[in-house]
Amino acid sequence: MIPSTAVNYWPLLGVAIVVAGFALRRNPVLVVIVAGLVSGLAAGFGPGELLALLGTAFIENRALLMFLLTLPAVGLLERYGLRERARDWIAGFRRMNLARFQIAYLAVRQLTSMAGLTHVAGHAQTVRPLAAPMSEAAAERELGPLSPAERDRVRATTAATDNIGLFFGEDVFVAIGAVLLIQGFFARNGIVLEPLTIALWALPTALAAFAIHALRLWLFRRALLRSRSTQAAADAAD
């Protein structure tokens, strides 16, 4: 590619600000807004133009906060013991353990995303009220009460499982954003593709994502059990 002189490199300052801001652990919201302002000014936008761009782009992304409508129901049920009940329920299964529960959740999340049902589950609607307390209960069946550090790792792993199931399921569904974005990009550049051929090529990665993450969930349970048994051995030696 021959570098053209027309490209303005100054807006890259915005990228540098994002990297520096996260590295210095400044408030991310402020970092991002400052980066946007700097990038816009460096590209030669006037202040009025830039404010309008900021305002309209913000409003156009309102859909990201639709999950807030789940919070009154979730909050109320939590106050009346939903998470405690979810724990007790999982603890009643004799053959349940942490890896089995989390791998089952991964499979359900990935399969529903493949059917285009990306909003069926999520961090606000299913992970916090159901999947996280159920994971904790499944872990406690084998380990007894969890230490705060163990509990936090179990919770973080549950959130990660939700993300991985979502990301690597949704691309197999033909009528969703990613596939249509890819098809649209190629169509504008004179390459006509069927959405189905794009979606089919997402399958190998979807299977690999399931295999890798399921293996890690299995190893995670084993690591928790092992650290307990070495701890017990150390306590016994004292």
Next chain:
Amino acid sequence: MLRIEYLYALIAALLACTALFNLRERRFAMAAFWVILAAPFALGDTILAAARDGLAWPSQAAGIGVIALGLLAAGGRLGSEPDTAEAAAERRAAARRLGNRLFWPALSIPVLTLALFFGGGHLGWNGRPLLDPKALTLSALAIASLIALGAALRVTRAPPLQALGEGRRLVDALGWAILLPMVLATLGGVFAATGVGEAVAELIGMVIPTGNRIACLLAFAFGMVFFTVIMGNAFAAFPVMMAGIGLPLLIRQHGADPALLGAVGMLTGYCGTLLTPMAANFNIVPAVLLELPDQHAVIRAQIGTALPLLAFNIALMAWLVFR
């Protein structure tokens, strides 16, 4: 038709209530934060319509609001009220009393979202659809949440005002983290408008040996990851890397298969999404929702899956894309 804007108005109402609760407790900065955030949800369409008609000041005012939110966020704190032993005992007692009945309202959110997604397209009145067909899943989620709230009130026999209080408790606990997905998407819009993507693609294009197809493939794959990490979104990275490297070098010059390159290239970007705090709604918001002390705990739990999967994707493309 139930337009998506009516649902945004409900969100505005929830945010305004949160502001009122904070005002009553004399937490003025938080109250101001929620009021300013409520405005784009209440007035968003009016502002966008004005911008289309060439009237700039409402969207400029919204831009000033975004900056004000950023300043208030920088002074705010995150985290929820500490749990008391009394509250925990109350919850256990309620859980014993209500038993499995607690599950039905909670499960009705996913189940009704599913049902409305499939059946909602057929609901109509006088030949007009009930739900907005362009925003079917989001409308389905919102309506499922409202029905679930009704069911939760019935099961718990709680006064409706308590539901608002509990919703407010969670909104307040999320604090400025709520804003992060929206400002990041906004930054994506600003970066797109200012040509940041083109500049990055130019720089990458200058340093790689374009005659070597594996070098081009690696530049494409790592470019997707890098750009996704910066932007927090593979959708923003895809057109940039495709226009910069994928289309001119891999497809036109080296004969790569566009369907495979497109699909696996996008999923390579998703590996970057697992690694970045910029994908706040997936990586930071859940850390706050689950009350984790480390904001990057979810990312840490994802690294071990993201990196092997990235290697798998690159190997898959190197093996099959040039056939």
